Every structure is written in C-alpha cells, then in structure tokens.
Amino acid sequence: MRLGHRIVFGAAALAVPLAASAQVAPAPPSTLRPDQQAFRALYQEMVETDTSITTGSCTALADKVEGRLKAAGYTDAAITRFAVPDHPKEGGIVVVLPGSSKTLKPMLMIGHIDVVVAKAEDWTRDPYKMVEENGYFYGRGTSDMKAMDAIWVDSMIRFKQSGYTPKRTIKLALTCGEETSWAFNGVKWLAENKPDLIAAEFALNEGGGGRTDGKGRLVIANMHVGEKAAVNYRIEATNPGGHSSAPVRDNAIYELADAIGRIRDYDFPVQMTDTTRAYFRVAGKARGDAMGAAMVKFAADPTDHAAEALLNSDKSYHSMLRTTCVATLLDGGHANNALPQRAGVNINCRIFPGVSSDAVRATLATVVADPRMTVKQVDDRGPAAVPPPLDPKIVGPAEKLLARYYPGVPLAPLMSTGATDGIYLEAIGIPSYGPPGLYGDPDGNGAHGLNERAIVKAVYSGRDYLYDLIKVYAG
Template sequence: MTIRAVTAVGLLSVAMPALAQAPTLRPDQVRFRGLYQEMVETDTSITTGSCTALADKIEGHLKTAGYAADQITRFSVPDHPKEGGLVVILPGTSKTLKPMLLLGHIDVVVAKREDWTRDPYKLIEENGYFYGRGTSDMKAMDAIWLDAMMRFKEQGYKPKRTIKLAFTCGEETSWVFNGAQWLAKNKPDLIAAEFALNEGGGGRSDGHGKIAVASLHVGEKNAVNYRIEATNPGGHSSAPVRDNAIYELSDALAKLRDYDFPLMLNETTKAYFAKAGAARGGDELGKAMIAIAANPQDKAAEAILNRDKGYHSMLRTTCVATLLDGGHANNALPQRAGANINCRIFPGVSPADVRQELMKVIADPKMTVSEAETRGPVAAPPPLDPKIVGPAEKMVAKYYPGVPLIPTMSTGATDGIYLEAIGIPSYGPPGTYGDPDGNGSHGLNERAIVNSVYTGRDFLTELVKVYAEGPR
C-alpha cells in the first residue's frame, strides 16, 4: 500500500459520484475486465485468502497466452504456502539495453462482509465505479500488467528491452512474508532491471470523475517503529512519589508532540512543491509551496504549509505515538510504562540518526529508546531520470491534455524500497487516477473509477512499450 502524497491541489475533499455512463467495451476490454474481475473476486487477504491461489490462475492465463514453462518462475516458502507469487519474462532483442521490471502486489487488506455495503470480494459496477476490495489498491494495475504481458506475447511483440513482471504477496502484511523482499534477497538476478514500474503514481480527479493532476511516484519515506520506555522500582500507591514511570512517559510524549523534525527537501519534493504550487492558481497555499521550493529557509512559507498535515509530513521526518502500555496493578506505583512511536523517515536519513534525535528530544537519561521494527531498508530516492519522466509527460499530454504531471514522494510505503536496496530505481507511473478522498483504499467500500481503469489500461500498456524500446 502507498498513501499517495498528492494532497488535493485545489480539489474537493470529498469525492462526488463519477456520474459516467458505462463505456461500450471493445472485445479486448471485455477480456481485460474478466481478468480484473477474477483478481478482485479471488480473496488474497492474510486471514481468509490465498495469494498462491491467484498466482495459480495467473500462471494459467500466461501459459494460455503462449509463455513457456521456463519463462515463468513460481516462488513461495514452506511456512507461508498461501503467500506465493510468480515472475514471468518476455525476452528482449537488444544485447545492450537492460531489462525493465513491472511489479505488482496481489495481496489486499482484510475486508469484513458485515461492514461493507456490498460483498467486498465481488466486482460490482455502479454509477461509474468498480466496487470491491483491491479495486484501487492495487488489482486494477495488476490486471493491466497481466493483460499487457498476455497481449504482447499473443501479438508476437518482440521488445528491444526484456520485460519482466513480478507478482508478489505481503505488501499489506510485510510482518508475515514479503515476496518482493524475498526476491530481492534470494533471486536478485531473476528480477534484475534498469528500473521498475510499481504502484504509487496515478493522479487525482476533480471529484466528478475527471483527472485534474497526474502524478509520478518518485521515492518514499521509510517506516520505522521505536519503543520509548520508563522503568521504576514502583511501590505502594498509598505513598506516591514524583518519580513515576507513567509521569515520565507522559512528559516524554509531550516533548515529542511539540517537536518538529527539521525541514528537508530533495529533488522530487522540490519539484512537487514548485509544480503543484503553480497549479493552485495563486492562492496562499500555492504561493507558500512555490516559495519553499525556491528557499527552504522561508519560515513564513513553512508555517503556512505546516497547517496541511500532508504537506507537513512531506517536508520532514515525522514521529507519532500510536500505542501505550504501563503499570501492573490498580494499587501499585507503575514499574514500567512504554509507548510505540511510529516514524516515517525522510529518504536518506538513517533509523539510527532518528533514534538519537528522539533521545535528544526526550532528554531523560532514565528512559530508553530502542528500535522495535523496521519495515525495510533505508529508502533510497530514485533520480528524476529524463528517460523515465519524458515519456510519462508525453503520454499524459496525449491521454489527458492540459493536465500537469507532478513528481511525488509518498509519505507512506511501497515494496519499491526492496528494489532500490539492490540498485533498481522504482517509479510509480501516471495513467489511472482516483478521487480526492482516496477511494476507500484500505477502508470500507473501496472503489475505482471505471473510466480511469480502462483509460489507464491503454495508457500504461503504451507507456510500457515506449520504455521497452529504449531511449530515442
């Protein structure tokens, strides 16, 4: 999952119905819709589903399209048999161009039928939307990748650059088994590529089904959890003292609440604030965005941007308390009190440096700060490579005339970090788009805009072919 950082660029905060007539489908779109439906209706959640079951179906489609057994690699581990995935390869003709990699996670967040208006594991089309778990995160793109690879093979297309496609499980539950991480560690040669196309890009609609901003996902934060803890000999509650673990923890959390990590910009976020600010048409927030891109020391501009939680997060590392525990009895002074601190670390900053900063902010030698869990390696932001950006800009101009393409750094997380750790820069291309409210991703009644899915399919298939032919 990625929480896209394209905060509403002058758009509505609540999505309105798409109000679009269902398009008359071409025969090729009918088959694509069937693939999309099969993916959505195959439960791949960690509790009740199976990624392996969906990978079985995907392998069957690939073989029907003409892929040989030696072009498809299945993978799983014995203790996670339901979390398997696959890699398929369409060989290129060039001996000099390096491969490209398409990445898609096929697992989804758990959905409970009793909480949803509709069955979450049925693809239901209503009023210009596809409803169902995974419709937007990220089975639309998965279906597009699979459909493109099938059509390339069936049409006899021979790209100059080898095209690889990896379907993995565990992006939504990386604490169990993460397929992208496993491939990067155990099969790096299998997925080796000059660059990868992944989730995280796309765009935002105006709330009425029309795209207003296209985004190219370039880099993301690193998610790390820390535990801060106070300990104490304790004692009887009838004789309280100031030296109390819960009070010490409370003081530490108050300091953390009031602390902002220093403002940081990189190539991607600087371009984002400059372009997104210009797209706002001269309002206060837009002017502040342009100003901060030009001068990161502009405190007045920073103060304005900090009012928006999305922009505040894009500008720095953030840390927030998410879980609390403490004490052991109603009538005893607490011997221990602790909190989980969830940090989203700006690309290039090490978890060790953040731990040191937390210790400095808390400034209490009686408290400990330890790293509890790291989702993955330190995020390494890919460059704004003209060979990636240029074709994406041309494709946006073709499919969405007049819509700006804005590079975006995610404040969330994707599996791209595992690829970047082994030297494969990962980008989230534009093509599809969603509503300003996020389309229920990870929540109830998840949906995708019908026209976005079909147009995005044509867009992304053409974009893949442009990249596959190499620089021109």
C-alpha cells in the same frame, strides 16, 4: 537527490490553463469494450481474492494469475513460482516475455498483491467484494495496488494474445509482503536469491499516478522518484504497579499517554530535495488557488512560514516536507483491577532521505523527555532508499504520452511519503520508478483505511495509458 539531465517537468503543459485539465467522468459498465470487460473481470477476481496477512493467501492469487497467463499462451518455461516453506501462503510469480534485441536490457514491472488487513465489521461494504458505486470501485486493494497489478497482468496477456514481440524483454513480478515489515517479502527474496531472474535496466512500480482536485478534475500527474524509509520504534513505560483501589499519579499508562501526546504535537524540521522542490513548483502552478500559490512560494523559499502553515494543513504535503512519526499500536496493563506495570506504543516513522534511524530515535527520546521510558528501534523495512536519477528515457515517454491521454495536465516528480518494494531493487542496481496513469483524490481514497476505493475512469484510462507506455519503453 538531484534532478538529473536538466529535465523540466511540464514546461509546455503549464501554459494550458487549469480549466483545460482532464475531466474525470465515470463510464457506464454498459459502454465497456469487450477487452475492458475482460479486464474488469480480472481486476474483480484480484480484489475479491483475500491476500491479507491474517486471513488471506497471496499464493492463491498467484495460482489464479498463473492460470490466466497459461490460458493466454505462456509456457511453463516463461513462468516462475516461488515461496518458502515457512510462508507457504505468501508466494509470488514471475513471468517473462522475451524481446528480440540482444543488446537492450530487460524492463521489469513489479506489483505487490498483498493488502492491508480489513475488518469487515468496520466497513460499510464487504471489503473483499468489489462494488462499483457512483464512479468508484470499492474494496480492499482497489487502489493499493490491485488496479495496477491487474493492468500489469492484463498487458502481459494482451501482448501474448496479439503476438507482440517487444525489442526489450518484459518481465513481471507479483509478490507478497510489501504491506508488512515482518513477513516474507517477495521482492527482497528475489533480489537476494534470484537476481538474474529479475535483472533489468529499470523497474516500473507503484507510487506515481496523479491527484484530482477532489471534484473530479485531474490536476497533476506524478512520476514517483525516491521515497522515505519506514522504521518502527517502541516506547515503553514500566512501573511497580499495585492495587487499583489505591491509585497514584505514577501510572505507566498515564505516563505513556503523556509521551504520546508530546509526539503528536511535535513536527520534525522541514527538509527539501530537488525532487520535492520541483513537485511543489510544478504542482502549485497547476492548481491556480491559494494552496497552489503557497506551494510555489515555498518551493522558492522554504523559510516562508506562512506558506508552510498552509501546506501543513494538507496531510500529504505536510508529510512530504519532513520526517513523520505516528502512534499506530498500543498495549498496556495486565489486569483490570491492578495498576499497570507496563505500557507500550509502536511509533511508525517515515524518515526523510538522508536522515538516519538513530537520529530519529534520539529525537523521539528528546521529545518524550522522560528518562524512565525506553525508546528502541524494533525493525525497518530494509535498506535505505537509493533515489534513482530522473532519466530522460523514463521521463520523456511518460510526459509525451501524458499529453495525449490527459491534455493540459503537467507531470511532476514525486517523492513518496510511504514506502515501496523499490528499495530492494535499487539495492541491486535496478532503479525503480512509479509512472503516471492512475490517479486518486486528495483524501487518499481510503488506502489502508476504511472503504478503500478507486476512481472508475482512472482505472480504465490508466489501463490504456500504461499499456501504451510499456510498449514505448519496450521498443
């Protein structure tokens, strides 16, 4: 990946000291404007509609979104619903607001409305009830990614209700299947079956945002440009087994546990792209602490092992520097009074751009170092990610608007360590970008984990920022 068009991120903003960075302060609900109250109700409805793959329904949420869009004035001709017979609960919705220009290509906003499964017994609060506490919204999907979904829907409603006619046609696709590698994926289906419906010059997606210092101060804003590839592997140990009253060291579970430990202790080699190098340089200067100094040093010299060691102490930075693989699912044995005949583990890898899945499988086999075990690739999320260019038509407006909403906060390009549905768009020639606007804390705000949360102030200010950004892009 290379930085196109000689864009310099945050050049002017970096002259502002860290103390001038935007402060994050919660807004009491009583001070909400009427339009914010309406948005909050929409956001709450989306969070409180279970869209997990096990107990939820994306189709049910798409029904509610359709009702809101029609109430705002969108006709049946502007709305497309889609699903497939064998996945009736994983349907999605596309809405189009026509533009006045005959020459400008459309823009597309996408958002996945499915969420990671949440087990209520593990949470402090009901995961499918949105609770506002101490400056945060709690609930499954509050940060990944129903805040942005709600902003997209809210913007389309406000555009229609205000009579706004953009120059560039604006499209919104809300889809299911992003949080799994095996269920129906709405963006993949649209790309393969309805490419004209979502055809666009570019897409706005998740993955951008920003990061606070963990104490309420927004330090860096991000433009998501490119991502890793998500691939799953299965490592399996087999054994003749036997009676548990006569145990032996040759035990499939023990052998698998040893292999998992070796994978835990292995770090893939450091890799850098122009995007990640620019991120560490810009974000490091913005921090002004020891970690920031290490980021700047490492951007200049990736062989600086002392700087790398400090970066590795931050889980997100560690992941940005290399391919990562982690055990996520475990199974083994067949009876409580028998030696195990089989034990297996799922290894979820996030593969650095340019590295093949076969090469990662070979590395895992080398790390396991046990010829009795098998290491097999079991699936992936789709085509390899195609990094989009850093187009000044995308970056420039985002950075200019950022200076108005978050004075003194620089914008840095960011390679996502996760995976998004942007890969399916890029495969058909639609570059996907994750804009700034929303932001979170360094700990990840519980996304995919327990007690997921979103910063209240970030949701409201991000709503205003993204609404204005859409209008700038749409002309």
